[in-house]
Amino acid sequence: MTDTSDLAARAAALMPEVIERLEALVRIPSVAFPGFDPAPVHEMGQAVVDLFTAAGATDVALLDVPDGYPCVYADLPGPEGSPTVLLYAHYDVQPAPKEQGWTSEPFEPVTKDDGRIYGRGAADDKSGLVMHYGTLKLLGPDRPCRIKLLVEGEEETISHLEAFVEANPERFAADAYVIGDIGPQEVGKPGLTTALRGDVACTVTVRTLANPVHSGLFGGAAPDALTAMIRILDTLHDEHGDTVFPGVDGVGASWPGAEMDEQVYRDGSAILPGVEFLGTGSLSDRLWAKPSVTVLGMDVPNTQEASNVLLPQVTAKLSMRIVPGSDGEGQLEALMTHLRSQRPWNVEVEVERVKVGHAFAVDESHPAIVAAEGALEEAYGAPVELIGSGASIPLVASLQKVSPGAAIILWGAEDTAKARIHASDESVDPKEIERMIVAQTRFIQKLAAR
Template sequence: MTDPQTPPPSSPATPSDVTTVRDRVAGLMPGLVADLQTLVGIPSVAFPGFPSEPVDAMAAAVVDLLQRSGADDAHLLEIPGGYPAVYATVPGPPGAPTVLLYAHYDVQPAPPEQGWDTDPWVATTKDDGRIYGRGAADDKSGLVIHAGTLQALLPDPPVNIVLLIEGEEETISHLEEFVEAHPELVQCDAFVIADMGNQEVGRPALTTALRGDVSLTVTVRALDHPVHSGLFGGAVPDALIALIRMLATLHDDAGDTVVPGVSSGEWSGADLDEAQLRDSAGLLDGVSFVGTGTLASRLWAKPSATVIGIDAPTVAHASNVLIPQATAKVSMRVVPGTDPDRDLDALIAHLESVAPWGVQVEIQRVKTGWPFAVDMDGAAVRAAESALVDVFDREVETIGSGGSIPLINTLKQACPRADVILWGAEDTALARIHASNESVDPAEIERMVAAQVVALQRLGATVQE
């Protein structure tokens, strides 16, 4: 939150100016909703093994959307080894600051076994007014927010605008290496990342911290072949049992992740509503939360280790044998301010140290994603906060995210001077990103477009003053 002794930056914009922006954006919403519905209908899953044609079609659709919104030079940016990004520039007044608007056009898969109520590739508006479909929130809502911002600001944008739309945020991204090789393309005064959301619709927030993500695979071997569990069980070790014992040491009885040497902290911003979190997570009756401390600390300021996959015989193919080899994939979210390489080293050392019975252990590093913390003192962040206050007519919360956007650190390394704004229309309460029945509230998109327009107006006016 802004220090009450220091009012947020403002331009000559008055409440009537904000009303003018909101009226302008309201007039754009029918077209923006239609564009969102079209984009949801393109199954742009960039994961390996999925067809490339829908991803390429989505990239072309983004180019078309941005060009129709006024970014005449929007074009595909070929990314070596991956799907193309979409890039565009819109010049503002001489001497104006430059703002880079980021979103991504790829989406998570939507397998039927997730339990969708409607076709995930058909945008469906239900009685609650929300639009359902894969990517409706994450992150095709971000694309529409940026398109609406262009439409509301042009032909006279108050700042220089760069648009960078990624095609592989949900999978193995190749954009980070590209940005490292071409830092000149992302030079700006502020990065605006429209891939977040408020805790609930109509309750404005700025995301100020992202946990990082490290992962590994751990393979345990005990035998060179399966053996009869009756003849050998009780004296000969089982690799799967050994692996289970190792994985069980990642948490204490309360459910806190307790890997020696891994950093932990406490959250000082807004907390979460327990009932809302239970509902949004789909927690079953009688199941309690895990961990200690505030819910916000558990989700945004403490590490969390998760076993996201195990290779072992299935129940359908079970046999009365001791398992000779078993493998698990472990993902651990790490806290802002920590070194993820160090935390991954600590996780590896811990698993190696708790292996029982002399079993052989092989660990392979999979991923190291850096956490991120926002500097709240920048002019762009303060302009964003004041815009949220005026558009939503409510005070702004500072929240975190347990998720990760590794590209942000790459962008900051390429342009250290730039502020970072993290916001969007993916409300925590109901959006259900990555899950079945993903949805977005178009009224939240409308408010976020208006807030982004007002923030850019104020940023341009503040710097020019």
């Protein structure tokens, strides 16, 4: 029996316990957004400490993160001279408002006819927590290398962990970082993410009047702020839907790895029949290699509250996914400069920074990346796709600062096709968790053997 087949058998035997623990974690509504009850977030932090203690980890602790929720940390020794692998996940989740259209209670996990486990955080990222749990259980006390655990409590909101990590480089140094907070295109189709688009964000406020005025008496000459805002936002895309403005990187870029499966994308994006895709180039180009700007929200009256007045002020929040290899600070400044320059009818425009999440690209020749790809192929029994992601994981940039020569392994059980992370009816396939426990364990064995 090979190492991988033995691991697969042990992982299968462990899965009833893994599922039970996942369901217990999903029941904790650990939303770390401002305005939400902090008690469940703290409860979840302790639950993660208990989870890894049950997996055999010693001295698992909650570390205070200045201005934020605590992170879970452990440093598990291995043989002298062995490499250090840090396993990362997060224990907070997105909100789950009823208006999203949930067909079951978001914080009461349920296994439906398709075999998937439904509930907020079931995939993002409590699947990552039990994946790490299963890995520690399979490795047992005789770990082949030193393993560190790092689980944060506010990845879904404005995280304070990056500054804490950078201020404590020795504590978080490693030879390889495993980010268990992403996934393949489809269940059973192994994917290793080799690039992340970064995420920069700002707000833009347009002012035209000192106060609201009657649209019948004054409309037609006095500009309303919403019309001006629409004109400004329209300058961010060309006629094809590509994000194009002065200073933005990657307009004509192409993706060198695997192709995004169009049916997977259509199913996952829930795009309506007949609605056309934005932009030009392949789907992989548009999703993983080119920039894209999105209007996330706008402060305007809803239709029920709307009255016959010209709006004097409107604020919009924008997010732009930036291409791998680009400078996050520079790209945010280019976006903000462009917005400030757009002043139809000489309206007042104010632009404010929100955040910078840096883009990331993997060195595919790194021995740890080669080991990870080999471990995935063994666990799945199929060729590995090298894919990208439009997601942004801000901590990656901080980990690179702490250990510049370390590898960053990006994988997990959050499949693009059906997981619906951040949306209603979020779910995870237990078989994907099982395969990833095998892959992750095998990766650690392979890396230690080098």
